[in-house]
Amino acid sequence: MKNRIKAGIAALSAISLLLVGCSSGTSKAAAMKDGTYDGEAQGHNGKLKVSVTIASGKISDVKVTDNIETTGVCENAIANVPAEIVKNNSVSVDATTGATVTSSAIRLAVQNAIESNGGNIDAYKANVETKKNDDQTLDCDVVVIGAGGGGMTAAVRAAEDGAKVILIEKNGQIGGDTVLNAGTLIATGSKFQKEKLNETNDSPELAYADIMKVGLNANDPEMVKMITESIGETVDWLVDDMKVPYDVAATQYPDHSANRQIGVVGRSPVFFTTMAANFEALGGTTMLETKADTLLTDKDGNISGVKATDKTGATVTINAKSTVLATGGYGANSKLLPTTLGGYMFYGRSTDMGDGLTMGEAVGANTINLDCVKVYPQGIETMTGRALAATASSTAATNGHGAIYINTKGQRVVKETGTLADITNATVAQSDKILYLLMDEDAYKTYVAKSLEDKLVSSEDDINKWYDIKNDDKPVITKGTDLSAIAKTMGIDADALKATVAKYNSDCAAGTDTQFQKESPTAVKDGGTYYLVEQRPRFCTTLGGLKADSSIAIIDANGKAIGNLYGAGSVVGGGNGKDSMTAMMNSWAIGSGRVAGDSAAEHALGK
Ligand SMILES: Cc1cc2nc3c(=O)[nH]c(=O)nc-3n(C[C@H](O)[C@H](O)[C@H](O)COP(=O)(O)OP(=O)(O)OC[C@H]3O[C@@H](n4cnc5c(N)ncnc54)[C@H](O)[C@@H]3O)c2cc1C
Numbered sequence: 001m002k003n004r005i006k007a008g009i010a011a012l013s014a015i016s017l018l019l020v021g022c023s024s025g026t027s028k029a030a031a032m033k034d035g036t037y038d039g040e041a042q043g044h045n046g047k048l049k050v051s052v053t054i055a056s057g058k059i060s061d062v063k064v065t066d067n068i069e070t071t072g073v074c075e076n077a078i079a080n081v082p083a084e085i086v087k088n089n090s091v092s093v094d095a096t097t098g099a100t101v102t103s104s105a106i107r108l109a110v111q112n113a114i115e116s117n118g119g120n121i122d123a124y125k126a127n128v129e130t131k132k133n134d135d136q137t138l139d140c141d142v143v144v145i146g147a148g149g150g151g152m153t154a155a156v157r158a159a160e161d162g163a164k165v166i167l168i169e170k171n172g173q174i175g176g177d178t179v180l181n182a183g184t185l186i187a188t189g190s191k192f193q194k195e196k197l198n199e200t201n202d203s204p205e206l207a208y209a210d211i212m213k214v215g216l217n218a219n220d221p222e223m224v225k226m227i228t229e230s231i232g233e234t235v236d237w238l239v240d241d242m243k244v245p246y247d248v249a250a251t252q253y254p255d256h257s258a259n260r261q262i263g264v265v266g267r268s269p270v271f272f273t274t275m276a277a278n279f280e281a282l283g284g285t286t287m288l289e290t291k292a293d294t295l296l297t298d299k300d301g302n303i304s305g306v307k308a309t310d311k312t313g314a315t316v317t318i319n320a321k322s323t324v325l326a327t328g329g330y331g332a333n334s335k336l337l338p339t340t341l342g343g344y345m346f347y348g349r350s351t352d353m354g355d356g357l358t359m360g361e362a363v364g365a366n367t368i369n370l371d372c373v374k375v376y377p378q379g380i381e382t383m384t385g386r387a388l389a390a391t392a393s394s395t396a397a398t399n400g401h402g403a404i405y406i407n408t409k410g411q412r413v414v415k416e417t418g419t420l421a422d423i424t425n426a427t428v429a430q431s432d433k434i435l436y437l438l439m440d441e442d443a444y445k446t447y448v449a450k451s452l453e454d455k456l457v458s459s460e461d462d463i464n465k466w467y468d469i470k471n472d473d474k475p476v477i478t479k480g481t482d483l484s485a486i487a488k489t490m491g492i493d494a495d496a497l498k499a500t501v502a503k504y505n506s507d508c509a510a511g512t513d514t515q516f517q518k519e520s521p522t523a524v525k526d527g528g529t530y531y532l533v534e535q536r537p538r539f540c541t542t543l544g545g546l547k548a549d550s551s552i553a554i555i556d557a558n559g560k561a562i563g564n565l566y567g568a569g570s571v572v573g574g575g576n577g578k579d580s581m582t583a584m585m586n587s588w589a590i591g592s593g594r595v596a597g598d599s600a601a602e603h604a605l606g607k
Pocket of ligand 1: 145146147148149150151168169170171174175176177178179180181182183184290291292293326327328329347348349351355356389540541568569570571582583584585586587589
């Protein structure tokens with residue numbers, strides 16, 4: 001009898017265990033002991049680590065404990081993806097748009113934590129169904145499409161002018177490409193320039209001449225005039241009214257013929273946190289993961305707002321008196337890019353699809369310079385087809401330190417302290433489109449320090465990892481005390497390189513660079529460790545776009561403004577011609593954004 005009771009209790013226990021398992025949807029998870037487990041996975045920039053807490057067989061907490069993902073891009077994914085995993089007790093949750101690699105890394109790291117500690121991941125992989133939101137219709141004075149530098153500035157300015165503003169952004173975080181840059185601007189004509197840079201010889205005319213020269217006169221003169229005449233006021237507004245912490249830029253690049261480069265302390269992420277707070281304080285509304293699909297038109301063909309889709313697939317219709325396109329460039333869209341970029345590395349964001357260009361063209365906007373793409377030098381292919389933008393590090397290493405650019409033939413090919421355009425031109429002139437930066441120990445220390453200062457890498461360890469990266473069987477960086485040996489490792493003509501270094505060093509000893517007339521050349525020190533790092537052409541910024549007038553209203557093929565439509569940032573072409581000076585893309589985005597914000601608000605409010 002006792003045994004029958006025992007057997008009955010055992011059967012009941014088994015059933016109740018099964019019931020507990022079924023009700024939680026984690027029948028096999030019951031086998032996972034409660035506790036906290038660590039896991040890791042490869043993120044966008046390096047290892048991402050998580051700790052996962054299991055309580056009563058369910059995922060009760062996920063924390064990202066360590067990561068080196070990109071500031072300004074990863075934060076919302078790091079906040080939202082773990083919370084969604086816990087909420088759904090499942091790793092099958094959606095990625096945060098614009099941070100898909102970080103999102104996947106979090107999911108995989110959680111999976112690894114469970115599996116490597118004996119759990120069955122199938123119990124934590126239930127499908128998560130996204131409930132579609134109701135479609136909605138909103139009204140405002142100004143809708144701004146895209147929350148990068150151009151859009152954020154336009155939105156804040158229009159709100160400050162008194163307009164009711166809605167800012168929509170397709171990514172899960174504001175910032176666009178802009179958040180990745182150093183936050184530099186030209187300060188021509190500002191009070192700030194006179195006081196902090198002690199520069200009194202700059203003028204809109206001088207900046208105009210510089211921009212046209214670098215743009216090879218392919219610029220739209222009206223755009224260049226507009227930006228050079230207004231950027232001073234924009235800078236003073238940002239500093240005095242918006243309280244964005246600007247200072248003199250750490251590097252004054254030599255393509256500008258006056259001291260005019262300033263930068264945000266803390267780089268562009270600080271620009272966005274400051275401007276987003278201003279926007280909120282001014283009553284603006286920001287809608288993330290809301291992708292603009294088409295511009296709406298009224299019966300007369302004027303733009304009356306935008307139709308967008310939210311993350312759940314619901315339609316968001318925004319009726320607006322003014323619409324500002326600020327969707328950035330088309331560097332990630334091979335269908336829109338010229339074919340001349342084969343073999344160059346992309347370094348922008350995969351969401352740079354040219355949506356605004358397509359939407360603008362669909363309503364009859366004219367375009368300019370669509371074949372022009374900004375190409376930079378000094379990229380390192382740390383991921384296949386993608387470059388790390390190591391320009392500031394290379395520039396620092398070549399300024400007053402023993403470092404020279406050489407080609408695969410072992411020849412020196414450019415004045416190291418020349419403009420970035422000079423270095424780009426020298427790079428793309430090589431048949432294999434690659435240069436190498438040869439550094440002595442002192443130059444390398446500077447290279448590493450600048451990379452850390454600019455957060456190009458999060459630690460020297462990251463640079464050390466480059467030594468293991470090989471593309472086409474060649475490392476991206478190498479070092480050694482034997483110059484010939486490291487030249488051979490990189491596939492460089494070793495004898496020619498030795499001769500090049502000997503000639504350069506004898507020039508340095510004599511005090512004159514007979515080859516490229518570099519001022520005060522510094523020798524590449526013999527006898528220590530030499531470093532060679534690849535320098536590849538890289539691109540992301542497109543220079544062409546929609547055509548605009550001086551109030552930055554988008555115009556059609558007859559030069560007539562399309563009613564109620566404005567543009568800001570890279571979606572508008574012509575400001576920078578065939579090439580752009582350093583700091584000019586960010587200056588264009590933010591400077592045109594302020595003008596667009598004013599124009600859109602004035603129009604909407606009937607001022
Ligand atoms: C790594 C890096 C470094 C750089 N360094 C410099 C530098 O030192 N100096 C310099 O001058 N320039 C630099 N640039 C270039 C410069 O950052 C850009 O040219 C400029 O920021 C572009 O600003 P934008 O507002 O036009 O576009 P973005 O900042 O890209 O913003 C566009 C926004 O629109 C959103 N969007 C697009 N389509 C839609 C849609 N359909 N619906 C809703 N939203 C949409 C995008 O997601 C994005 O957030 C750099 C760029 C990169 C990537």
